[in-house]
Amino acid sequence: MKQFLFLFFQVWFTLNAAQAGSLLDYLKQFPEVEDIQEMTPNSFFTEAVQVKLRQPFDHTRPESGTFLQRVFISVRQPDAPVVLVTEGYTAGYGANQGYLNELCPILSSSQVVVEHRYFGQSWPIPVDWQYLTVENAAGDHHRVVRLLKPYLTGSWVNTGISKGGQTALLHRVFYPEDVDVSVSYVAPFNFGVEDGRHEPYIKKVVGTKSQRKKVEEFQKEVLKRRATLMPMFRKLVEEKQYTFNAGLDEIYDFCVLEYSFAFWQWGTDPGQIPSTKATDEVVFAHFIKISSPDYFSLEGLERIGSFFVQAARELGYYGYDTRPFRRMLTIKTAENYLERLFLPEGYSTEFDETSVLKTKAFLETTDARMIFIYGGNDPWTASGIIPPARENFLRIVQPGASHGIRISGLDEYNKRMVTDKLMEWVSIPEMAGYN
Numbered sequence: 001m002k003q004f005l006f007l008f009f010q011v012w013f014t015l016n017a018a019q020a021g022s023l024l025d026y027l028k029q030f031p032e033v034e035d036i037q038e039m040t041p042n043s044f045f046t047e048a049v050q051v052k053l054r055q056p057f058d059h060t061r062p063e064s065g066t067f068l069q070r071v072f073i074s075v076r077q078p079d080a081p082v083v084l085v086t087e088g089y090t091a092g093y094g095a096n097q098g099y100l101n102e103l104c105p106i107l108s109s110s111q112v113v114v115e116h117r118y119f120g121q122s123w124p125i126p127v128d129w130q131y132l133t134v135e136n137a138a139g140d141h142h143r144v145v146r147l148l149k150p151y152l153t154g155s156w157v158n159t160g161i162s163k164g165g166q167t168a169l170l171h172r173v174f175y176p177e178d179v180d181v182s183v184s185y186v187a188p189f190n191f192g193v194e195d196g197r198h199e200p201y202i203k204k205v206v207g208t209k210s211q212r213k214k215v216e217e218f219q220k221e222v223l224k225r226r227a228t229l230m231p232m233f234r235k236l237v238e239e240k241q242y243t244f245n246a247g248l249d250e251i252y253d254f255c256v257l258e259y260s261f262a263f264w265q266w267g268t269d270p271g272q273i274p275s276t277k278a279t280d281e282v283v284f285a286h287f288i289k290i291s292s293p294d295y296f297s298l299e300g301l302e303r304i305g306s307f308f309v310q311a312a313r314e315l316g317y318y319g320y321d322t323r324p325f326r327r328m329l330t331i332k333t334a335e336n337y338l339e340r341l342f343l344p345e346g347y348s349t350e351f352d353e354t355s356v357l358k359t360k361a362f363l364e365t366t367d368a369r370m371i372f373i374y375g376g377n378d379p380w381t382a383s384g385i386i387p388p389a390r391e392n393f394l395r396i397v398q399p400g401a402s403h404g405i406r407i408s409g410l411d412e413y414n415k416r417m418v419t420d421k422l423m424e425w426v427s428i429p430e431m432a433g434y435n
Contacts, residue, residue, distance in 0.1 A: 022047060023047050023049060023073060023075050023151060024036065024038060024047070024049055026151045027049065027051060027073075030147065032053060032054040032147075033051050033052075033053055033054075033147070034051070034052045034053075034054060034068060035050075035051065035052040035068070036049055036050075036051050037049060037050045037051070039072075039074075039095065039097070040097050041074055041075075041097070042074060042097055042098065042099070042100055044074075044076065044100055044104060044105065045074040045075055045076050045110065045111070046075055046076060046077065047074070047075045048072070048073065048074040048075070048097075049072075049073050050070065050071070050072050050073075050094070050095060051070075051071050051073065052068035052069065052070055052071075052121075053068065053069050053071050053143070053144065053147070054066045054067070054068055054069075055067055055068070055069045055117070055139075055140050055143060056139075057124050057128070057131040057136075058131050058136060059135070059136055059139030059140075059142075059143075060135075064131070065124065067117070067122065067123065067124040067125065068121075068122065069114065069115060069117060069122040069140055070091060070094075070114075070115040070120060070121045070122050071112065071113070071114050071115070071144060072091065072094030072095065072111075072112070072113040073110075073111075073112050073148065074110060074111040074112075075110045075152070076104070076108060076109060076110045076111075077110070078110075078151060078152060078153060078154075079153050079154050079429055080108055080109050080110050080152075080154045080428075080429070081107045081108065081109035081110070081154040081155045081156070081157060081426050081427070081428060082109055082110045082111070082112060082148070082152045082154055082155070082156045082157070083101050083103045083104055083107065083109045083110070083111050083112070083157050083158075083159060084112045084114070084141070084144070084145065084156060084157065084158040084159070084179060085101055085111065085112065085113040085114065085158075085159060085160060085164070086114060086116075086141055086158050086159070086160040086164055086167040086168040086171055087113060087114060087115055087116050087119075087160065087164050087167070088116050088160060088161075088162060088163025088164035088165075088166065088167045088307070089116055089119045089120070089163065089164070089304060089307065090115060090116075090119045090120030090121075090303075091113050091114065091115035091116070091119075091120060092115075092120055092121075093113075094113035094115070099113075101113075101159065102406055102407055102408055103157060103159055103183060103407075103422075106407070106419060106422060107157065107422060107426055107428060108428055109154070109157070110152055110154070112144065112148060112152075114140065114141060114144050116137060116163075116164075116167065117131075117132065117136065117137055117140055118132050118306040118309075119304075119306055129309055129313075129344075129347060129349075132306060132309055132310060132313070133313070133314065134167075134170045134174075134310075134314050134315070134355045135174055135355070137167060137170065137171075138167075138170050138171045138173070138174035138175060139174070141158070141167075141171045141175070141178070142171070142174070142175045142178055145175075145178045145179065146178075154427065154429070155180045155181070155425075155426045155427045155428075156178065156179040156180055156181075157179060157180065157181045157182070157183060157422075157426060158171055158172065158178070158179045158181075158182050158183075159182065159183040159184070159185070160184060160185070160187070161185040161186060162185070162186050162187065162188075162380070162403065163187075163307060163310075163315070164185075164187075165184035165185050165186060165187025165372075166184070166187045166188060166189070166315060168182050168183070168184050168187070169182065169184050169187055169189070169359065169370075169385070170355065170359065172362075172366075172368055172370065173355070173358055173359050173362045174358075176362070176366060176368050180369065180425065180426065180427075181369045181370070181371070181422070181425045181426055182368065182369070182370040182371065183370075183371045183373070183422075184370070184371070184372050184373070184385070185373050185405070185406060186373065186374055186375060186378055186380055186381070186384075186403050186405060187372065187380075187384065187385060188315075188316070188380045188383045188384060189356075189359065189383055189384065189385050190311075190315060190316025190317060190318075190356075190383045191316060191353070191356060191383070192316050192351055192353075193311065193312055193316055193317055193336075193338055193339075193351050194317065194318065194319030194335065194336075194338075195316050195317065195318055195319070195382075195383050196319060197382040197383050198261070198318035198319070198379045198380070198382045198383060199318070199319060199320065199321040200382075201379055201381070201382035202260050202261065202264060202321070202379050202382075203321065205376075205382070206264045206376075206377045206378075206379065207264065207270065207377060211270040214270055214273050215259070215260050215263055215264075215270070215273065216260070216324055217276065218259070218273050218274070218276075218283075218286075218287075219256050219257075219259050219260060219324075219325065220324070220325065220328065221276050221283065222256050222259070222283065222287050223253075223256055223325055223328035223329070224328070225280060225283060226252065226328075228280045229280060229283065229284050229287070230248070230249075230252060232280070232281075232284045233248065233252055233284075233293070234248060236288065236293070237251075237293055240293075240294070240297075240299075241299070242293055242294060242297040242298075242299055243297060243298045243299065244293075244296055244297055244298060244341070245298065245340060245341050245342075246296075246340065246341060249330040250330060250331050251293055251296050252293075252330075253329045253330055253331045254296055254320075254331075254334070254337065254341070255287070255291045255292070255293055255295075255296070256287075256291070256325065256329075257320040257321075257322065257325070257334060258291045258295065258296075258320075259287065259290055259291040261318065261320075261379050262290050262291050262295075263290050263291075264377050264378065264379050264402070265378055265379055265380065265402060265403045266290075266402055266403060266404065267375070267377065267401070267402030267403070267404060268290060272286065273286065274286050296341055296342075301342060301344075305342065305344065308338060308342035308343060309343065309344070309347070309349075311338060311342075312338055312339060312342075312343060312349050312351065313349050313351065313352055314351070314352055314354075314355050314356075316351065316356075316383075317338055318379065318383075319334065319335070319337075320334040320337070322334050363385070363387050363388065364388060366392070367390075367392050368392060369392045369393075369421075369425045370387065370392065370393055370394075371393075371394045371395075371396070371418060371421060371422075372384065372385045372387065372393070372394070372395045372396070373396045373398070373405060373406070373407065373410070373418070374395070374396065374397045374398070374401075374405065375397070375398055375400075375401030375402045375403060375404070375405040376397050376398060376399040376400055376401055377400055377401060377402055378401065378402050378403045378405070380403060381397060384397075394417065394418065394421050396410065396414045396417060396418060398410050398411065398414055407419070
């Protein structure tokens with residue numbers, strides 16, 4: 001019966017799509033599509049709208065309640081390929097007329113940007129963390145695809161960056177037939193709340209030996225100067241009105257520990273590291289530029305606190321190696337720091353490895369076509385996807401690159417590898433109006 005109903009609605013959607021002249025007309029037919037707003041399209045597209053799609057709190061229990069999820073849809077032509085951006089956080093940038101995912105000009109595609117549940121304007125109310133699961137997020141994307149496919153009839157490619165790359169992968173794990181190709185950028189695949197692979201990667205792999213030593217020496221220098229730098233640290237915190245779940249001495253320690261991860265993640269030039277003879281002001285300015293206490297603040301959690309709930313429950317995260325600094329820290333251990341510093345007050349959880357095991361099994365057996373792109377100096381690459389050596393997978397690690405690596409930043413050989421696979425896997429019809 002379920003299969004029959006699914007086929008019935010697919011035929012119904014397709015017939016209605018054929019009758020609808022524009023995307024706007026098509027969307028107006030569906031009661032679950034609310035707050036439809038026309039946008040001025042990027043010159044690359046012909047039509048653009050922002051909508052709120054009514055989604056269930058729990059896709060396995062429709063009676064659990066519903067919320068509105070923000071979606072941005074930009075059409076090149078109805079039978080063009082479609083790039084589905086599975087954003088891992090807020091997607092406010094989708095309202096920016098200038099936003100164009102880099103895959104769109106490569107594939108001459110339309111673009112759909114979906115804001116992640118529990119971020120931006122896409123919050124279930126009242127807030128109940130039990131519904132923030134990777135399976136429910138995948139269900140959100142599945143319903144977006146099912147809604148739009150009868151109108152946007154070309155090949156579909158889902159994609160995302162970092163947590164969004166995880167989201168694209170997990171969408172494919174739960175609904176492998178929704179899209180034809182996945183392109184995940186710098187997507188981690190962590191095995192626990194403190195995965196354990198990032199610390200040795202920072203210590204032994206990123207940069208050169210001398211550069212890694214320079215980073216560690218700077219961290220030690222900041223700890224040595226605690227007495228003179230702490231007044232600056234306290235003044236900054238007071239001026240910014242930051243508050244924390246720990247005392248300032250501990251937050252200072254965690255900023256030092258975070259420094260090496262942040263330094264390599266964002267591709268900072270080691271030449272920018274001040275010498276040990278630099279003034280306190282110069283050392284402090286560089287320290288805060290790379291590892292600001294804002295990251296640990298309760299004010300920062302108002303923007304991305306939902307992510308840490310997901311990290312603690314299913315997505316995992318990274319730990320800190322305190323051994324080089326043990327005698328200089330005020331904290332006795334950095335273990336369980338995510339729960340202590342980042343989780344909502346009164347909330348605790350245990351890591352559920354169900355989706356990890358499901359993803360492992362999926363990668364071992366699937367013929368889904370997937371591309372994974374990483375930067376060699378990005379600590380997240382330590383826990384990146386290493387797929388089986390099969391024709392349906394392509395994994396690129398760009399030497400020396402950071403978390404900001406994209407197709408446009410690959411060297412010519414790697415760029416050709418990616419674009420050739422896309423051209424092979426994605427059907428791009430010859431259509432009037434294509435550049």
